[in-house]
Amino acid sequence: MDPIKSKHMAIDRESLMIDVRRELDMPSRRLFGKRIVTLGGLVMLSGCSLSDDKSVENFLSRVSRMNDGVQAWLFNPKRLAPTFTESQITRPFPFNAFYGESDAPEVDGSDFRLKVGGLVRSNRPWTLPELYALPAADQITRHICVEGWSAIGRWGGTTFSEFLKRVGADTSAKYVGFKCADDYYESIDMATALHPQTLLSFTYDGHQLPRKYGYPMKLRMPTKLGYKNPKHIM
């Protein structure tokens, strides 16, 4: 390093420090900082307003679609949800729907017929006694709601994959859809439909499924969130 260059560097250091001090004192510099803080504040606290922006919504939707793919990849059809003992059942088991308990649909079981349609070999309807005669299965599992809360319950019925076999369902189809007496509609992917713990349930805690829990039947899936489990299936 030659002497002239280093003297130059020394001067630059002095003037650099003066420069920096001056820059920060300048009102425009402070205003720039303030503007960043304000914009940041807007981003942080706008809640709804940022989400209302169409491009943000589209972006979030696209990420959601991508996440669906990741979740499908994560799903192991052999992985069982944990089971529990009688003493661990949540009592009382909570009622949850998009309406109040008194508005839960009344279904007359005596002339009830479960309609079956779509890619199946047999689309004849099923009576309740016929369904009750199917091979029995029981489970004590945790119902987890998308809201975060959970409750442990006991459901009895028949394994859904066995029911699908009996109606000759085409298991290469992608989804199974369910229409419900409370005007709810839900669909599940075939992998979940065939999962060993997916239960077409007719009883709760050893008794006939009460109206508030989905009489005459509910599809119980401990590998899915609560809202995916349709009640009052028609």
Added chain:
Amino acid sequence: MSKSQPASATRHNMKTIQPAWVRICHWFNALAVILMILSGWRIYDASAVFKGLFIPARVTLGGWLGGALQWHFAAMWLLVFNGRFYLAMNLLTGRIRGKFFPLGAHVILHDLREALKGHLSHADPSRYNAVQKFAYLLAMVNIAVLVLSGLAIWKSVQLWPLRELFGGYESARVVHFGAMSTICAFIVVHVTMVALVPRSLLTMIRGR
């Protein structure tokens, strides 16, 4: 070479204190953590773990549970990928060893006592004191706990080892909330310290 100016002082001023990757990771992380916290609060509100503890909706992100979940499951990718890049770079460059260790309980307590007395100097912004080292390491571990407990909640059947690690589904929710509270406390202290030593903010933007 001139002897009028010590070469080290000159070079020190030109030297980068925070490399570009550290600064980029820092700001991406700050954004991701804030998005996760604000959307997480809205998710919490849908079914409060602690009865009576409710976060006002206007400080939350997402507008409703569905919107908050979308934000949460979008920002998580930024948090994790940026975090993994940061940890990998720290290990590969040896920065983690140089900047954060050696560290011991006695030196942390000593520096903490000095800090509370107002005697801790920040004259050399390229060095972290023991309290800083501990706090930043804690923040890294804390975010890891947040991610793992979050995964345990999100995929409590498929990622069952994580669920078991945190003592079951309901317990994982409590751990997740506790870790969130910890990172919030860290942020409050961190931002306060930056306000007290504004040069550190410049360093994290400019690198020197």
